[in-house]
Amino acid sequence: xxxxxxxxxxxxxxxxxxxxxxxxxxxxxxxxxxxxxxxxxxxxxxxxxxxxxxxxxxxxxxxxxxxxxxxxxxxxxxxxxxxxxxxxxxxxxxxxxxxxxxxxxxxxxxxxxxxxxxxxxxxxxxxxxxxxxxxxxxxxxxxxxxxxxxxxxxxxxxxxxxxxxxxxxxxxxxxxxxxxxxxxxxxxxxxxxxxxxxxxxxxxxxxxxxxxxxxxxxxxxxxxxxxxxxxxxxxxxxxxxxxxxxxxxxxxxxxxxxxxxxxxxxxxxxxxxxxxxxxxxxxxxxxxxxxxxxxxxxxxxxxxxxxxxxxxxxx
Amino acid sequence: xxxxxxxxxxxxxxxxxxxxxxxxxxxxxxxxxxxxxxxxxxxxxxxxxxxxxxxxxxxxxxxxxxxxxxxxxxxxxxxxxxxxxxxxxxxxxxxxxxxxxxxxxxxxxxxxxxxxxxxxxxxxxxxxxxxxxxxxxxxxxxxxxxxxxxxxxxxxxxxxxxxxxxxxxxxxxxxxxxxxxxxxxxxxxxxxxxxxxxxxxxxxxxxxxxxxxxxxxxxxxxxxxxxxxxxxxxxxxxxxxxxxxxxxxxx
Numbered sequence: 296x297x298x299x300x301x302x303x304x305x306x307x308x309x310x311x312x313x314x315x316x317x318x319x320x321x322x323x324x325x326x327x328x329x330x331x332x333x334x335x336x337x338x339x340x341x342x343x344x345x346x347x348x349x350x351x352x353x354x355x356x357x358x359x360x361x362x363x364x365x366x367x368x369x370x371x372x373x374x375x376x377x378x379x380x381x382x383x384x385x386x387x388x389x390x391x392x393x394x395x396x397x398x399x400x401x402x403x404x405x406x407x408x409x410x411x412x413x414x415x416x417x418x419x420x421x422x423x424x425x426x427x428x429x430x431x432x433x434x435x436x437x438x439x440x441x442x443x444x445x446x447x448x449x450x451x452x453x454x455x456x457x458x459x460x461x462x463x464x465x466x467x468x469x470x471x472x473x474x475x476x477x478x479x480x481x482x483x484x485x486x487x488x489x490x491x492x493x494x495x496x497x498x499x500x501x502x503x504x505x506x507x508x509x510x511x512x513x514x515x516x517x518x519x520x521x522x523x524x525x526x527x528x529x530x531x532x533x534x535x536x537x538x539x540x541x542x543x544x545x546x547x548x549x550x551x552x553x554x555x556x557x558x559x560x561x562x563x564x565x566x567x568x569x570x571x572x573x574x575x576x577x578x579x580x581x582x583x584x585x586x587x588x589x590x591x592x593x594x595x596x597x598x599x600x601x602x603x604x605x606x607x608x609x610x
Numbered sequence: 611x612x613x614x615x616x617x618x619x620x621x622x623x624x625x626x627x628x629x630x631x632x633x634x635x636x637x638x639x640x641x642x643x644x645x646x647x648x649x650x651x652x653x654x655x656x657x658x659x660x661x662x663x664x665x666x667x668x669x670x671x672x673x674x675x676x677x678x679x680x681x682x683x684x685x686x687x688x689x690x691x692x693x694x695x696x697x698x699x700x701x702x703x704x705x706x707x708x709x710x711x712x713x714x715x716x717x718x719x720x721x722x723x724x725x726x727x728x729x730x731x732x733x734x735x736x737x738x739x740x741x742x743x744x745x746x747x748x749x750x751x752x753x754x755x756x757x758x759x760x761x762x763x764x765x766x767x768x769x770x771x772x773x774x775x776x777x778x779x780x781x782x783x784x785x786x787x788x789x790x791x792x793x794x795x796x797x798x799x800x801x802x803x804x805x806x807x808x809x810x811x812x813x814x815x816x817x818x819x820x821x822x823x824x825x826x827x828x829x830x831x832x833x834x835x836x837x838x839x840x841x842x843x844x845x846x847x848x849x850x851x852x853x854x855x856x857x858x859x860x861x
Contacts, residue, residue: 497715
């Protein structure tokens with residue numbers, strides 16, 4: 296992308312609340328709500344891609360870490376009255392600690408067994424959220440989660456929350472970039488591409504897998520906290536396996552292992568279905584067809600497919 | 611003292627003894643070949659020495675360290691590099707990046723330092739890039755530095771893997787069939803590369819099936835058959851050794 300285009304796009308994204316207010320005044324709230332979701336899902340998908348895209352471990356446990364973060368923040372903010380930034384930090388830390396603890400035994404499993412093991416973790420986390428009623432209130436949900444406050448600034452309006460989500464996305468994207476480029480990224484990719492060979496280069500595969508898994512989980516926990524504060528309600532349904540399906544679609548259809556690809560995926564599969572008002576039943580059918588087409592025609596994802604089409608049109 | 615000393619190494623697979631009380635010593639600066647018919651335990655011995663398989667008995671000493679239960683990445687950091695029989699590269703990294711992977715862990719392995727990218731780290735990276743380009747030129751891949759390793763030809767990938775093993779300037783280089791399944795021109799190239807390393811004083815232990823290569827370049831040959839060492843000596847003596855002839859051609 297040209298620099299000027301990038302700057303223009305960035306400005307448009309930051310100014311979105313005003314642009315939307317001017318363009319579709321009657322639907323401003325709805326469109327902004329979709330954009331908040333898009334930003335949060337993009338951040339969550341990036342944290343997921345650290346694991347599946349960069350160290351190549353197909354984890355299905357991400358809803359568990361998202362849920363741990365969301366519940367931690369929700370409970371601390373309501374029952375203990377913690378301030379927003381403190382419960383956000385606690386949410387990220389707890390999710391990361393759980394990931395580090397379960398990661399050691401999980402990474403002893405090879406590929407498919409690892410996927411099943413992480414799936415087990417996600418299922419168990421869902422059961423706990425539903426049944427540990429004293430703490431999570433189970434299906435009654437935790438309600439009345441306060442709006443976030445940053446210092447003296449209360450974030451109560453929708454544009455305010457949009458900018459908060461955008462800032463969170465920018466922070467996650469920055470960290471994602473730092474982790475996946477240069478020497479650290481190279482070590483991740485070496486482990487992903489060929490584990491025995493990486494060992495022969497002096498790289499400890501377990502250490503790098505655990506690092507990506509733990510950081511990914513911590514970021515998922517932080518996104519969970521933002522999500523709970525935004526909705527002000529946290530229910531067990533928010534952390535089902537359906538979330539994994541969404542993340543898989545975003546990451547693999549957008550472009551696995553690529554910042555741009557994941558962002559494109561998040562926009563395509565969070566914002567577009569909402570805007571196009573797709574019926575939920577048809578959405579899954581369309582996702583299934585798209586997955587097939589993309590996996591067969593462009594395994595690197597829609598981002599690279601769009602770029603190739605763009606290059607052909609440009610010629 | 612020998613650089614690598616293997617004493618009474620034993621490795622079983624489900625009741626089959628793949629390596630049976632093998633002794634082997636490699637002195638600094640030597641070029642030693644390990645030969646033997648298929649299934650004689652050569653690669654198994656390599657895998658035990660480099661930590662990929664746990665040994666069931668015996669000792670492996672490298673520069674005074676006991677390698678019996680050391681993980682592969684730690685063995686590598688002690689200065690023992692190896693290549694693999696199957697062509698082995700990081701397919702989605704470029705040829706240049708493939709080589710960089712092999713040096714960074716030896717230069718600096720603190721994780722946090724990598725995230726903040728200190729000036730020292732940038733300097734190390736520049737040194738690594740320079741060394742990687744020299745090695746790519748050496749094996750004739752200079753023009754393909756930015757190509758994805760997975761897009762290189764079989765022979766090119768083999769050369770890239772060889773260059774990777776040289777990246778960290780190891781004390782001991784274990785090469786597992788560097789001349790297997792490549793064309794005659796490339797076999798000659800490989801021979802030249804290995805001889806050049808030998809002239810620089812590097813220590814090389816070679817597993818190879820190609821007898822011409824082994825007999826041409828080795829100083830000493832060790833022969834395995836059914837997991838046991840059946841002969842050891844200079845190439846000319848090995849060529850005439852009746853036990854070796856029998857192991858290869860039968861009675």
